[in-house]
Amino acid sequence: MKTLLELSNVGMAFDTPKGTFEALREVNLKIAPGEFVSLIGHSGCGKSTVLNIVAGLLQATDGGVILDRHEVNEPGPERAVVFQNHSLLPWLTAFENVELAVKQVFRKSKSKQEMRDWVAHNLELVHMAHAMHKKPEEISGGMKQRVGIARALAMQPQVLLMDEPFGALDALTRAHLQDSLMDIHRQLGTTVIMITHDVDEAVLLSDRIVMMTNGPAATIGEILPVELPRPRDRLALADHPTYNRCRQRVLQFLYEKQRKVAPLPRRDTTPVRRQA
Ligand SMILES: Nc1ncnc2c1ncn2[C@@H]1O[C@H](COP(=O)(O)OP(=O)(O)OP(=O)(O)O)[C@@H](O)[C@H]1O
Numbered sequence: 160m161k162t163l164l165e166l167s168n169v170g171m172a173f174d175t176p177k178g179t180f181e182a183l184r185e186v187n188l189k190i191a192p193g194e195f196v197s198l199i200g201h202s203g204c205g206k207s208t209v210l211n212i213v214a215g216l217l218q219a220t221d222g223g224v225i226l227d228r229h230e231v232n233e234p235g236p237e238r239a240v241v242f243q244n245h246s247l248l249p250w251l252t253a254f255e256n257v258e259l260a261v262k263q264v265f266r267k268s269k270s271k272q273e274m275r276d277w278v279a280h281n282l283e284l285v286h287m288a289h290a291m292h293k294k295p296e297e298i299s300g301g302m303k304q305r306v307g308i309a310r311a312l313a314m315q316p317q318v319l320l321m322d323e324p325f326g327a328l329d330a331l332t333r334a335h336l337q338d339s340l341m342d343i344h345r346q347l348g349t350t351v352i353m354i355t356h357d358v359d360e361a362v363l364l365s366d367r368i369v370m371m372t373n374g375p376a377a378t379i380g381e382i383l384p385v386e387l388p389r390p391r392d393r394l395a396l397a398d399h400p401t402y403n404r405c406r407q408r409v410l411q412f413l414y415e416k417q418r419k420v421a422p423l424p425r426r427d428t429t430p431v432r433r434q435a
Contacts (some may be wrong), residue, residue: 163192163227163350164213164318170221171208182208184376190370192346197361199409200371201417205353207322213352214240216322227317236264239311243323245303246293253306254278254291260310281313285339301332312343321353325360334393345390362405363393364405370412380417383408
């Protein structure tokens with residue numbers, strides 16, 4: 160397998176008022192160009208920490224990340240991030256929000272008109288052409304996420320990093336955005352790492368699902384290849400044996416192997432003797 164991105168022996172220890180907290184230990188992962196990888200694990204296990212290290216927003220305290228033969232030490236446009244909350248600038252329109260990112264990356268290589276066309280093209284890609292001159296407060300949550308994705312894609316990143324991008328959306332909007340993301344991934348062949356808590360979302364979208372153990376010292380517990388043909392259709396997959404097997408495997412990992420909640424104490428069924 161050709162490797163675009165490699166995490167080797169990544170460890171992360173945070174200094175806290177109570178001492179050092181080891182969040183991650185020996186995280187090893189190789190990702191191929193064009194691969195769609197989901198990170199799944201219980202809340203607080205360290206998914207965002209992994210993503211932030213790849214984004215260059217955090218520096219690993221052990222090991223490191225190599226992207227296309229270069230070590231990652233700081234944020235860069237070749238690794239665009241989409242967060243759960245859109246993070247658009249409220250005083251700019253959708254078009255201007257995307258344009259701002261495009262100018263940062265392409266100021267020297269594209270003319271003004273080329274940059275404007277590129278912004279419009281990316282907004283069309285996420286089906287936002289009709290509302291490109293509206294401000295964030297004038298559009299829905301799902302539309303804001305679409306603009307955030309357009310902004311990230313417009314930077315032509317080598318890797319798209321998504322931290323629960325659809326977590327705050329209702330089920331129907333979420334389904335539409337998942338379908339759009341699958342289309343975009345098919346058209347552009349972008350490499351994607353996405354954090355999700357949603358098992359169905361992970362199976363539907365991913366080539367591989369990376370399952371993380373609970374912290375402290377969290378690491379990769381299992382990696383599941385999702386061998387379903389693309390393009391994928393959510394309705395057709397509902398009865399697909401591979402889909403159901405993958406779903407089952409992730410659920411087993413999360414709720415049997417990595418139980419988060421301690422089992423309830425067994426009820427004592429011994430009758431209580433009344434004292435005379
Ligand atoms: N700056 C920090 N200082 C100290 N501890 C931190 C810091 N950032 C994260 N942690 C701890 O590291 C662990 C992993 O956090 P992280 O946010 O990566 O988890 P997560 O899996 O993304 O959680 P969630 O699914 O709830 O978003 C948690 O125990 C968290 O409290």
